[in-house]
Amino acid sequence: MLAHTEIHTHAEVLSIYQNINRYFNYLMYVTLLVFILGILTYGQSFSFREHALSHFGRIHTQDGSPNTLSVFIYGTGMLISSAICFKLSRLSEENISHNLLRITAVGYILLITPCDVVNTIQSIGGALVIGSLWLLAVIEFHQLLNYTHRKRIYLYHLLLQGTMLPYAFLYAFGSSLCPMVQKFAFAGLMISLKLMMLEEKKGVVGEGG
Numbered sequence: 040m041l042a043h044t045e046i047h048t049h050a051e052v053l054s055i056y057q058n059i060n061r062y063f064n065y066l067m068y069v070t071l072l073v074f075i076l077g078i079l080t081y082g083q084s085f086s087f088r089e090h091a092l093s094h095f096g097r098i099h100t101q102d103g104s105p106n107t108l109s110v111f112i113y114g115t116g117m118l119i120s121s122a123i124c125f126k127l128s129r130l131s132e133e134n135i136s137h138n139l140l141r142i143t144a145v146g147y148i149l150l151i152t153p154c155d156v157v158n159t160i161q162s163i164g165g166a167l168v169i170g171s172l173w174l175l176a177v178i179e180f181h182q183l184l185n186y187t188h189r190k191r192i193y194l195y196h197l198l199l200q201g202t203m204l205p206y207a208f209l210y211a212f213g214s215s216l217c218p219m220v221q222k223f224a225f226a227g228l229m230i231s232l233k234l235m236m237l238e239e240k241k242g243v244v245g246e247g248g
Contacts, residue, residue: 202227
């Protein structure tokens with residue numbers, strides 16, 4: 040994610056990667072916290088199979104119950120996630136990574152829109168977040184092939200594509216399984232990003248050695 044590492048000392052590069060890794064950790068923690076608190080505060084009994092993550096941001100649940108606390112937690116989580124991605128975009132020096140992270144940040148803001156009020160805007164936000172982070176992971180995995188064992192990267196790709204592509208396929212056909220598969224897809228995406236950062240950090244440490 041650093042375009043011109045030759046202009047930095049090794050210590051500076053390592054420090055930047057540590058910061059990037061820390062903020063990706065923050066993004067994962069916020070996502071997990073929103074999911075757990077969303078389940079606990081949702082206005083009706085939450086179904087892992089039937090309810091999508093965006094339902095935490097509904098003004099009213101499907102049975103008409105108010106969803107005030109869940110909406111507040113969800114909206115706060117999306118704002119924090121957006122701020123994290125804007126920070127990551129500033130830390131990234133590659134134009135592609137920088138732009139993808141900024142698009143992700145904008146997507147998180149759009150995700151605040153309640154899906155039971157304006158579903159189109161919320162859907163666009165979800166597409167920007169998932170699509171941009173997926174493309175970022177794919178690009179970074181490809182670059183990792185230059186200094187990481189190929190079999191390991193192929194396993195990472197299997198995790199990423201094995202969770203994301205089934206969700207994309209089911210979403211395209213409007214399957215009722217989408218809400219359930221979505222959670223596995225997002226988990227696979229977050230884990231893939233974490234693995235990506237660990238491999239990049241190891242590469243930087245190796246160069247210093």
